[in-house]
């Protein structure tokens with residue numbers, strides 16, 4: 276059997292943000308080929324133009340995702356998986372349509388509007404024996420995997436506190452609009468009809484929740500939160516206190532109105548035997564401090580990193596890799612799982628964010644919104 280995977284994409288026309296990043300990242304893996312798409316619902320011209328730009332057979336550029344799921348499922352050479360890179364409101368219906376036709380799914384986060392929808396997607400994927408990935412992209416960084424192994428190997432002992440943040444500044448324009456100036460990113464994020472019950476927490480706070488869980492293995496038991504809307508329908512800033520299942524606490528801050536910050540995801544994990552600190556904007560390095568010793572700056576792919584995780588490096592050390600490679604590492608494992616699934620092999624040990632992570636993300640968003648609406652009371656997850 277050829278070790279080739281065919282995939283299709285929903286969303287990601289040539290003017291979109293994240294779809295292009297997905298396609299580039301998948302190209303890092305020569306086993307996967309794009310063969311079908313429905314890239315835009317609002318403009319069939321953009322849909323066709325994107326398909327043409329990508330060299331697709333025009334018959335496989337579909338005017339709707341429903342038609343794409345149906346037609347691709349009928350073809351002998353139909354797609355093995357679909358990558359869903361549309362705004363939040365559409366994720367549930369699109370994922371359900373492809374699962375129903377027997378097609379594996381990789382979906383953007385946040386997975387759905389409601390926890391019930393996310394759980395329905397899990398049930399359907401299990402019933403159909405299909406893989407379901409959720410694109411918590413930052414867990415694809417080599418150093419995320421190195422930190423995870425270090426925590427598992429007890430290098431920092433028991434985790435006793437976490438401090439993590441994800442500040443951006445791009446919605447400052449909302450607080451002080453500049454007449455005539457266009458916003459830089461898709462403004463649908465501010466619209467409850469399209470984004471759901473949260474803007475900032477759903478968009479970037481969920482990355483903190485998933486990243487900390489990935490690295491530490493800890494689950495949030497309960498949380499309390501204060502959010503700031505600054506006159507907008509949805510949150511632009513949130514301070515969140517969490518309690519994990521091991522009794523430790525964590526403090527998370529996410530913001531889209533923090534002047535001078537860009538994509539400042541930063542995570543500090545403190546154990547009783549040491550600590551780890553990592554920043555997304557300098558992702559090839561992690562600061563490791565064993566208790567009572569001098570801090571060490573570890574980088575990927577170096578001899579002193581014996582961890583298996585270091586093998587995810589796609590370039591020799593010293594050549595910065597960046598976000599495309601983080602996405603690529605995530606897809607590399609997902610594509611491996613798709614091929615294994617075709618051969619009837621067990622894929623449970625393959626490392627990629629799954630539908631359960633998506634469910635946790637939706638639960639996290641709902642708990643934050645509920646707490647913030649109730650004077651920052653504790654909310655169980």
Ligand SMILES: NC(=O)c1ccc[n+]([C@@H]2O[C@H](COP(=O)([O-])OP(=O)(O)OC[C@H]3O[C@@H](n4cnc5c(N)ncnc54)[C@H](O)[C@@H]3O)[C@@H](O)[C@H]2O)c1
Pocket residue numbers: 285286287288289290291292293294313314315316317339340360361362363365383384385410411412461463478
């Ligand atoms: N994991 C990450 O790091 C990350 C980063 C950015 C965005 N995202 C997520 O990706 C998703 C998309 O965000 P974006 O910034 O790329 O949005 P965007 O507005 O730039 O792009 C959305 C695309 O979806 C298309 N689309 C909308 N509805 C469609 C439908 N029914 N059928 C086909 N195409 C349709 C639009 O035409 C557009 O091409 C969001 O859920 C967002 O939260 C994740």
